[in-house]
Structure formats: C-alpha cells, structure tokens
Amino acid sequence: MSEPTLRVEGLDVVYRVRGYDRQVLRGVSFEVGRGESYGLVGESGCGKSTVALSIVRYLPRNGRVSAGSIRVAGADVLGYRGATLRAYRARTVSMVYQNPGAALNPSLRVGEQVAEAFTVLGASAQEAGERARAALARVQIADPESVLRRYPHQLSGGMQQRVVIAMALAKDPALLILDEPTTGLDATVEAEVLDLVASLQDELHTSVLFISHNLGVISKMCGRVGVLYAGRLVEEGPVEEVLQDPRHPYTVGLLRCIPRGGVRKDQGGLNTIPGFLPGLGAEIPGCVFSDRCAFADERCRTEEPPLVSVGSGHASRCWYHERARDLPRAEPAELELPAVRRDARPLVELEALTKTFKQRGHEVRALEEV
Numbered sequence: 001m002s003e004p005t006l007r008v009e010g011l012d013v014v015y016r017v018r019g020y021d022r023q024v025l026r027g028v029s030f031e032v033g034r035g036e037s038y039g040l041v042g043e044s045g046c047g048k049s050t051v052a053l054s055i056v057r058y059l060p061r062n063g064r065v066s067a068g069s070i071r072v073a074g075a076d077v078l079g080y081r082g083a084t085l086r087a088y089r090a091r092t093v094s095m096v097y098q099n100p101g102a103a104l105n106p107s108l109r110v111g112e113q114v115a116e117a118f119t120v121l122g123a124s125a126q127e128a129g130e131r132a133r134a135a136l137a138r139v140q141i142a143d144p145e146s147v148l149r150r151y152p153h154q155l156s157g158g159m160q161q162r163v164v165i166a167m168a169l170a171k172d173p174a175l176l177i178l179d180e181p182t183t184g185l186d187a188t189v190e191a192e193v194l195d196l197v198a199s200l201q202d203e204l205h206t207s208v209l210f211i212s213h214n215l216g217v218i219s220k221m222c223g224r225v226g227v228l229y230a231g232r233l234v235e236e237g238p239v240e241e242v243l244q245d246p247r248h249p250y251t252v253g254l255l256r257c258i259p260r261g262g263v264r265k266d267q268g269g270l271n272t273i274p275g276f277l278p279g280l281g282a283e284i285p286g287c288v289f290s291d292r293c294a295f296a297d298e299r300c301r302t303e304e305p306p307l308v309s310v311g312s313g314h315a316s317r318c319w320y321h322e323r324a325r326d327l328p329r330a331e332p333a334e335l336e337l338p339a340v341r342r343d344a345r346p347l348v349e350l351e352a353l354t355k356t357f358k359q360r361g362h363e364v365r366a367l368e369e370v
Helices: 048-056 082-091 110-119 125-138 144-149 157-168 187-204 215-221 239-244 249-256 298-302 321-326
Strands: 006-017 020-032 037-041 063-072 093-096 175-179 207-212 224-229 232-238 308-311 314-316 355-359 362-367
Touching: 006 048, 020 037, 020 048, 020 063, 020 207, 020 232, 037 048, 037 215, 048 063, 048 093, 048 175, 048 207, 093 157, 110 125, 110 144, 110 157, 125 144, 125 157, 157 187, 187 215, 207 215, 215 239, 224 239, 224 249, 232 239, 232 249, 249 321, 308 321
Parallel strands: 037 207, 037 224, 093 175, 175 207
Antiparallel strands: 006 020, 006 063, 224 232, 232 314, 308 314, 355 362
C-alpha cells in the first residue's frame, strides 16, 4: 500500500495567550491519499484553518504544535527548518486562502506576482513571463495578456481567485490546500471555480484538502470528509455515507442548518444548534460537544468517547452514535415579519442603463439596456 500524500496523526496545537497555552486542536488524525480530495467541515472557530496552517508551517508566532506528527509525501514536515522549509513551501505544498484579494499584493501587477511563482523554481525572467501567461490560460482566463498587466483591485473576485489558483498550481504541488476558496463569490462564479478545481485535479493528479463550512460544496468536491468541532475530529467517512447517515449529533445539527428549498424566511426560520463553541483553551474532560447536545448525560460530560467504527471507513466519536439521527430539533422562534407591499412605489428604478469602460483604446460594455 502506497504512502498517502498527507498523514496527520494525534495533532495538538496550542496558542500562547497572556502567558498560558490555550489548546485549539485536540489529537486530530486523518489521511489524504494520492489524487484524493478530502473535506474538512465545521462551523467558524472549530480549528479548520489552524489545521491548514499547521500543515504549511504558517502558524502565528504564538502558535505551536505541542504533540503529534504531520507527514507530506512521506516526509515529517515538523522537523523542517530554514532552506528545507522554504523548499517544502516552494515545491511540495500550496494553499489557496479564503480572501484572494488579501492574498495578492495590491502594489504589484498580477503578472509580476504570477511570474514570481516560477522564478523561485529557477526559471529565467523571460521563461517565467511565458509560463505565467500559460498558467492563466490554464485556469480559463480568456485574456491572459490583459490580466497580467492589471493590479489585483482591477479584477473581480472570481478572477482574483483564478489567479491565486494559477499561482498555487504553478509548481504542480503534491498537496493543494483550499481554505474556503469560494467564500464571498456568487453562486455562478462559485460553480465555475469548483469545476475548474475539479478539472485541474484530474489533469494534475494533485491531492486536495478542501476546507469549508458549506456541506454542498464538500459533497460535490470530495470523496471523504472529516467533521471538526472545537479542535476535535468527531466524525469521518465517505462523503455520501456521512451526509446520508450521520452518526454524530453535531453532524446532524450541521445538516439541519442547511436552507431547505421552497421554504420562505417569513414562514419559519432555519434550524439552529443551541449554544456556542467552548472558549479558546477550555478544559473539556468529556465529549467536546456535550454542552450543546440534547443527548448529553453525566457520562458524556466526564468521559471522552473514543472514535469508533460505525461502518466501512465510517467512524464517530459519540457514546450514542446509533441514536444520532433522532436528535431532538431546536425549533427556531417564529418571527412576525411585516407584510411586503407589492403596490408600493419602488425605491430604485433603472431604465435602459448602459455602462462602458475604456481601457487601452478598447471599449468594454459591462451593462447594456438594463
């Protein structure tokens, strides 16, 4: 059996805050096979991005790995220092961040930034420029030459994300980490970016760690998924099985929070998960989800459940995993919203609106007769 591209075992991460170590990851373990897409889901603050930053070795100064191991392409990356660490980031692993606008340097043209991804690999300035144009064409940017001359703020969010993906794939990495890459994009652009990532993965056979809070995106992009809560992996397995037959109350709660088709917000709110995440570094002797779980009893609060197999490749960290689907619902309060007056005078009205941009002697019509 071949070595997986990524193997994380017993990973503990702490942040030093006001003189004390606050634990944020608790014994996280998972693998990403060669050419596989693995999803990591959970609400904001669960530790998903901390996992990614640990793998890339980009933890902030007050953060450190206190236990466990991370192996990428068979090598222990926690031991890397200096030139070895720089070579690892330059050639083996790439990361696409949540906000592409913040990831790009606003003071440099796009062409300089994309070309730099090739010059650090040893390409000459001329070769790097040619490969930068080819890289943008590969991520389906229609006019690479024009985009290379622009600054990041002159690109749309979807275009910025394509540029960042092009830079991340410049070195054909063994592992590509996507940290909520479609956050802030509209539905159409999101679908285009996801299709692009899927096609490039097939072409390059790159292993992908896909981090998201969007279960719909994970179901489309990944073969396996891990559910993270308060820094602990509480459920893991094949995507279809975890989403169709969840065995942890937290996973059930996440699935119930998904908006349902045909339901209006003035006719009933979304289901919610009562309560809040534990505070940073909180001491949790039992199950990390016990304070918010309707099934929790004294055992849950004092004994941490082990990760047990509940099916082929499917595991859950819950004493009562067989009852998870029967979790009582937390029904939202009914809100009385004012009725919409259909006969009222509109606040904004557009008629035959046309907008044209002029750039380098060309006219680009953005709106026409709207």
